[in-house]
Amino acid sequence: MLLIKNARLFTMTQGILEKASLLIEDGKITAIGEKIKTPKGCTVLDAEGKTVTPGLIEACGRPGLHEETVGAIGADEDETTEKIGAYLKALDGILPNDVSFQDALEGGVTTVNVCPGTSAIIAGQSAVIHTAGSNIIDRMVLKEPFGLFVNLVGGGNPRQGFRDRSDMVAKLVNELQKAKDFIAKREKALKEGKDVPEAGYRLAPMVDVIEGKLPLIMQVVYLHDIQNALELAAEWGFRLILQRVSEGYFCVEDLVKAKVPLMVGPILMNRRGLFQTTSHKTPGVLSKAGLQFALSTEHPNTGIDHLVTTAAIANREGMSEEEALKAITLYPAQILGLDDQIGSLEVGKRADLVVWTGHPFETLTKVETVLIDGVSVYERRS
């Protein structure tokens, strides 16, 4: 049992509560308010002068899957020869105590959707995990699989080896059609009372995609990538999530009309190759048009500890402070389908939260304490 009192609470769903208290029992938030009676035997944390936010949520990154400091031997996110790898699982490749999770905690990030890499067309299944809690990755899982990561961006990075977008679309469409054919075959067998065929572990994820059970997270950079993704989704009916969305500023109306979840970023990046067209202003432009989306670092493209910096810069460049804060908490929780558990300070939700020394967007503010399921997983040493 833990009572955090005298804190400024950024709840995300009920505004900002100045000098309020928050009670945690059995890993959940059980009360929020101005005055909460301290239960017997409860630990008290006086957060006078501090700010408390929900744990930050990284909508798309590769900590642990791409191990830091060891180079190629630890790069487990790209099965480079398998251009169609729907059956590959990020879960099988994440190193739970990689140093990048330490970075995540230092930056207040408590949940991340770990996605496979970008050298394949269909790269594999993502896993949503807490950033601490166990040496066994399965015990850190919140949802697995979440989505199928798809790369639609052609050419560019020589490492990818694709010459051409029409090539990538043709390969993707072929897999979608195979799944559709299988579903038809299965229905026919059921109708005729014959033996029902198995999809097999390679095709089964694509069948889930056609049936709407597994969304496609599509990485899109240029304007025509975004348009390709939207048009394919309209034609095939799969659930689409757009990731990166670098040139989203050119087709704001299309995005507004499509009502497709967005993972925007990284925006704090280098300027080589595919990142030429990123802009710090993209989130502001999209937000002003009424779009609600997640901001992302796509770690390690930007370090995961800089998710809050990304939001601060997005705020500086045109996004409102409130929307920028929601873009790293509530909105990613909604996109990941976990907003019943995380993403805001609300009674009944998991006690995943961060105590900051000040406003998260102020230069000198640091993360002081991070709780996951009510347990302290990080305390800043002075």
Next chain:
Amino acid sequence: MLAIINGTLVTVSGPIIPNGTVIVDQGKIVAVGKNLPIPAKAEVVDATGKFVMPGIVEAHCHLGVMDFGVGEEDNHMDADGAPAGAGSFGPAVTPELMSYYAFNPRHIQLKQALAAGVTTILTRPGSGKIISGMGIITKTYGKSRKDMVMMNPAEVKMALGENPKRNFGSKKQSPSTRMGSGAILRDAFLKAKSYMAKREKDPETPINYQMEPLVKVLKGELKARIHAHRADDIMMALRAADEFGFQMSIEHASEAHIIAEEVRKRNIPCVLGPSMTRTKVETTRKDFAAAGILEKAGIKVCITTDAGVVPQEYLRTCVALSHRAGMSEDGAIRAMTLTSAEIIGVENRVGSLDVGKDADVLILDGHPLELLSQVEKVYVSGVLAFDIERDKEPWEKEGV
């Protein structure tokens, strides 16, 4: 609403109209003629001393889908195709690739084409395979890709001659000879024919994305556009068309003038060019004079630059040089406008100054076939897309 007045109108579909007027409303041409009343709310553009013609139509290029070294990344040349690994055909046949998905509507070469008066293009995969995919017809200017693309797919692109041989032979794959090329082409159509029959017999047969475009060609819904320079390669294409009964055009057609009768009797159009360069053995007998020879033989012929092999801006120059070498003036002007539009299938929308067509209009400061003439204004669907005064070159602007 727009009224272009006092210009010399090169209508293409009819005689030249001196001191003529073109009236545009809501993106379409609504009136063409002499002494027309000008509507009160029309913006008046005075074309005194200028020539007015329809936007130029390029029937064969690779703009927007290929890099050409300007820092855009796709190279719509020799991608693998679907499915990964095992497919219905070998690596030299990928009919399922669609230029539409590779088309970058903001490619700088589209802007350059527009500045030269080219308003409609057929852009498509390269010629590194026997069957390389399906191209599209698009304007070079518009509000968005959806706005610009006029026809998708526009064709199935095929190629014979040196390019596929060089591409695959160097990788020790097939084809490495002309015999191999012919076999692969026929094999693809035979497989498609058999698939077509199977689906007609049993509609539950799974759809094969690689075969479908070839089925459309066999049924006459899409044309096969076949890259062929040398006479023997052209004959191979004609032989295939005879055997399988499909509609086709000859792309490049560098030696078509040597076997003109074979082409004429089958009523096959030629997209002729680029005649400016002779880079390979099969282009040895290229000549600007070919245009006039084909025209006189009664063959439908238009001129191409194969942009960016030759930059798109030089289409009008190539046409002028073809005229100098013997093509009629009327035929030459048509070879970059109405005939091009007819050959690619968009003559109902572009290619001449006619009522009901898209308001794609150019204003030049001289006759279109004069080498010294410049394009001053370009209208696409009635919008001023390029203006030589307004849209400066980088070095004309202040500073570095």
Next chain:
Amino acid sequence: MKRFAITAETIYTVDKAGVLKNGIILIENDKITAVAPQMTLPSDVELIDFGRVSLMPGMVEAHSHLIAHDWNYDEDAYESNGSGGSLGKACSPDVDYYYHFDPRHRHLNDALAGGVTSANILPGSGKIITGTGFAAKMYGKTREELVIKRNTGVKIALGENPKRAVGSTGAIPTTRMGSAAVLRDALYKAQEYMKNKSKAEAEGKDFTLNLQLEPLLPLLRREIPGRIHAHRADDMITAMRIADEFNIIITLEHTTSGHLVAQEIAKRGIRCTLGPTMGSRSKQEVHAKGFLTALALEEAGVCFSLTTDASVLAIELIRLAGSLAHREGLSEEATLRALTINGAIVTGIEDRVGSLAVGKDADFATYDGHPLSLRSNVLQTWVNGEKAWDRATWLEPWQKGF
């Protein structure tokens, strides 16, 4: 002659004049001719009042690969081969990056948009010796106007990069031992060459120039520094050992584990660039990266500037590096120095830029808040007394149309 004055609510001179509230700076043509808390101006001198903004010197990026570092540009000249010669595959001192300079490249505008007015542009780190760099302003009408110093130093690299890039081709070095040997070998050859050349000149004999070794002579004569890329502590010690042996001046570039050898750096008076600290730990030798290194270097009295290694990070993120270093505890005064005058000192152009002082170029930028705040924006950037970038009139790509 163009003469005008500027004022703003808070002026950070990064010089002995300190921070001036509503101070005045007098500018004639492209130079600063006076700096004062207040000044009576002649009637013909226009006063430009920037208002309630902060104003500081244009930032100086002392380690960048602008223009060269671009997959989508027509050249990706990050690692050029050089003329090939007696020094083997790992050394190309004759590659002069000046020839790669395209003043129309968008990187220059990106720099201005980030408040950066000068940059030291260097070859990469894929060899032991990769070539020579130059320093340029980010705004000007001709290349001659833009380039302010040719030959700012010989770029040298130790650590993983040369081993990976050259060693993988089967040539030396594949180890750190080999790297040191290659560097010593080049310097020994240059010493020998210099001796032979002087002897021939003294005796009036004919002498054939060796264009690979010529660029190393100013290094041996201590006229220009060797700029040595080193992340790990042991690589920095190797660099200092060799510098001691050959009595050459060096800078240390990146200096990632500098906190471990800060005393050694300080006692030799070696100047350093620190960064890019915001990136991920992409290789083993950067495992210790962090902004605390800045504090250690400052405490030891080392002159260091913050770097983005542009475009490893976009050049406009240099100010963000400052904010994060300040957050870790680097004082405001030290941080501002590390973004401006120190970069100028490391580059060797401090006589011209890096602070708002009499005699220096009128390069500055204004901000709508404290320059180190995460939430402040660059408003205007001026170079040589001319407005080079203005947030109010700059159009983003989507504002210029489809």
